[in-house]
Amino acid sequence: MSTPTRRSLREQAASVGMPASPRDAPAPSGSTRGKRRGVGRVLADILLWVAAIAGVVCMVLVVLALTANITLIMFRTGSMSPTIPAGSVAVVQEVAASEIEVGDVVTVDRVGDLPVTHRVTSISPGASDAERVLTMRGDANAGDDPYPYTVQTVRVVLFSVPGIASAIVAMGNPYVLGGLTIAATALVVWAFWPRSSTARRRGVPEEPG
Template sequence: MLRAIVSRAATTLVASALLVIVVWFVFSALTGATLIVLRTGSMSPTMPQGAVAVSVPLPAEKIRVGDVVTVQRQENALPVTHRVVEVRPVPDTVGERGARELVLKGDDNDSVDHLPYLVTDARRTVASVPMVGAVIMLLQSPLGMGVLTLTTATLTAWALWPRRPEPTSVAEPTGGALPSQSRSGSEHPRAARRA
C-alpha cells in the first residue's frame, strides 16, 4: 500500500516536472526567454537574493523608465539586473543606430549605478519567482549534484527492485477435513493400507 502511494506520488512529481520543462523550452524557443538567477539583494524586496527572473530580449528603443532590465557591465563579466530610472537617446555618430544610454538603480540601493550603460538591446524582466534561483544554485553545486544523483539512483533502484511475491491464501476444504486426510477418516492414505 505504501509502495503504491509513494510510486504514484513520484510518478506525478516526475510527470509534472517534465511538463514544466517542456512548456519552458517551447516558451523559450518562441520568445527568446532566459532565466536569470539574482545573486545579490540589490533588487529587494521586489526580487530578493536567490530569486529567478524570466527575461525576454528587447531592442533599446523600446526600453522605458520603470522596466527592470539585464545588461552587460563593461568592466565585469557578470550582467546587472536593475530598474531603469532614465533613458537617454544616443546620436548615431556616437553609438550604433538605435542605441540608448540607460541609467539604472537597484530597488534596494540608495543611489544609481556609478556609470550609465550604452546598449542597443537588453533583456527585460517579465516575471520573477523568489527562492527558485537559490534552489538552482544549490543543485549546480557539487553537494547538490551529489544529492540529486544519489536521490535519483535510490528512487530508480527502489522502483525497479524485484518485489517479493505476495503470499497466496490456501482455501479451507469443505466438510472440515484437511487435505492430507482421506475420506475413510485415516490421516494418510498409506497409513490406511498398513492397517
C-alpha cells in the same frame, strides 16, 4: 442421503472451531504488509508525477530559451529589494532596447563584469536607431548607478520567485545531480517492477520466498 446445506456446513464447522467459509476466516497476517505496500506505491506514484512535471517544466524552459529568448537569472545581492530580494530567481526575456520604457526592470550585460539588473530611470537616444542610453537604479539604492549604459538589447524581467536561487545553484553540483539521477532511476525501477501474475490476479501482496 440428504445433501449438506450451507447452514449445516456452518454448524459443523462451528462445532469443531473452524471457519465455515473463506469469508469467516481471519484476515491473513500479510494484510497489514499489503496496506503498507499500497501506501508506498501511492507515494511512489506521487513522486513520479512530481518528477514528470519537473521534466515538463525543464523542457518548456528549453523551448522558451530557444524560441522566445527567455532565460533565468539569479539575484545574489539585495540591490533590488524589496521588489526582488537576494536569493530570488527571475525569468527574463531578451528584447530590443527600443522597446524598453522608464520603470522597467532590466538586466544589462557589462564587458568584463557581471550583469546588472536595476530599474530604468531615464532613456536617451543612442548613436543609432537601435541604440539607447539607459540610466538605472536599484530599488534599495539612494541614487542612480554611477554611469549610464549604452545598449541595443537588454533582458527585461517578466517575474521573479524569491528564495529558490540556492536550490537552483545546488542543482548544478555534480554530486547532487548524480544523487538525484540515481534516486529517480531507483524510483522508476521500483514503481514499474512487475509483480507476480498470481498476486495480481488475487489482489494480494507477494510474500518473501
